[in-house]
Amino acid sequence: MGKVAWPEIELTDVSMRYATDSSEVVALRQVSLDIAKGEFVSLLGPSGCGKTTLLRLMADLLEPTGGSVKVAGKTAGEARLARKYGIVFQNPVLYDWRKVDDNIMLPLELSGVGRKERKRKAGELLELVGLKDFGDKYPWQLSGGMQQRVAIARALAMEPEILLMDEPFSALDEFTRERLNEELLSIWSKVGNTVVFVTHSISEAVFLSDRVFVLSPHPGRLSAVVDVPLPRPRTKELRGGETFFRLVSDIRGRFEGV
Numbered sequence: 384m385g386k387v388a389w390p391e392i393e394l395t396d397v398s399m400r401y402a403t404d405s406s407e408v409v410a411l412r413q414v415s416l417d418i419a420k421g422e423f424v425s426l427l428g429p430s431g432c433g434k435t436t437l438l439r440l441m442a443d444l445l446e447p448t449g450g451s452v453k454v455a456g457k458t459a460g461e462a463r464l465a466r467k468y469g470i471v472f473q474n475p476v477l478y479d480w481r482k483v484d485d486n487i488m489l490p491l492e493l494s495g496v497g498r499k500e501r502k503r504k505a506g507e508l509l510e511l512v513g514l515k516d517f518g519d520k521y522p523w524q525l526s527g528g529m530q531q532r533v534a535i536a537r538a539l540a541m542e543p544e545i546l547l548m549d550e551p552f553s554a555l556d557e558f559t560r561e562r563l564n565e566e567l568l569s570i571w572s573k574v575g576n577t578v579v580f581v582t583h584s585i586s587e588a589v590f591l592s593d594r595v596f597v598l599s600p601h602p603g604r605l606s607a608v609v610d611v612p613l614p615r616p617r618t619k620e621l622r623g624g625e626t627f628f629r630l631v632s633d634i635r636g637r638f639e640g641v
């Protein structure tokens with residue numbers, strides 16, 4: 384299910400069991416999926432269906448108990464060492480004592496990029512995420528949505544081929560979230576990398592994605608792959624359209640009885 388000709392991310396029969404002292408949880412059972420280079424996909428499902436686990440396996444933050452994860456033809460571990468990933472979490476995890484541009488420059492600093500080049504790159508990234516004039520502010524001086532944009536800029540600092548995003552907008556109000564959905568697509572259209580986006584919002588998944596991977600729980604497994612044939616660039620007017628409504632209803636129908 385979910386095969387593409389030239390996969391950038393390739394999961395084959397991936398299973399994940401978490402063992403605790405007294406019990407064992409099967410978080411994922413035999414998930415196979417491929418994601419193409421430059422594709423925008425979402426992992427969608429109710430709480431506990433294994434979305435975060437799947438993302439962490441792709442990022443080499445976890446090792447599967449069964450099956451294999453390949454990223455750009457390498458193991459997930461090799462891909463991490465080759466800095467193929469940028470990750471954005473639900474909370475922006477910014478350092479409050481560092482200014483916004485110093486937060487963005489951190490990955491560059493850690494990999495030894497000189498100060499002048501770091502500054503130049505931070506300026507470019509701030510412009511990309513629409514925060515051109517906020518480089519010398521502190522994170523606590525920004526709104527939640529702006530902080531998340533800083534986190535996106537930082538994740539893009541090393542020019543990763545793959546951006547992994549774990550419910551990055553779920554703590555934000557609906558208006559901000561919808562605006563950031565549009566901004567994220569605009570950023571992605573300029574950067575052109577592969578994006579894997581975790582969400583439990585059906586409309587968010589449909590609005591953003593080329594394909595939606597639908598997961599069902601207990602144990603987590605891939606229950607459907609839905610193509611989203613909406614044209615790009617996607618604008619907020621699309622949300623009121625018939626195709627959008629039909630796709631959202633179709634996916635919602637798949638969760639009935641889950």
Ligand SMILES: Nc1ncnc2c1ncn2[C@@H]1O[C@H](COP(=O)(O)OP(=O)(O)OP(=O)(O)O)[C@@H](O)[C@H]1O
Pocket residue numbers: 401402403408409410428429430431432433434435436437583603
């Ligand atoms: N470190 C862990 N130890 C034991 N069980 C775990 C661990 N991490 C996750 N689980 C279990 O694995 C299953 C999948 O969890 P996961 O966080 O991947 O789901 P999710 O779909 O991302 O959920 P949510 O939307 O609530 O974040 C759940 O049953 C969860 O309780």
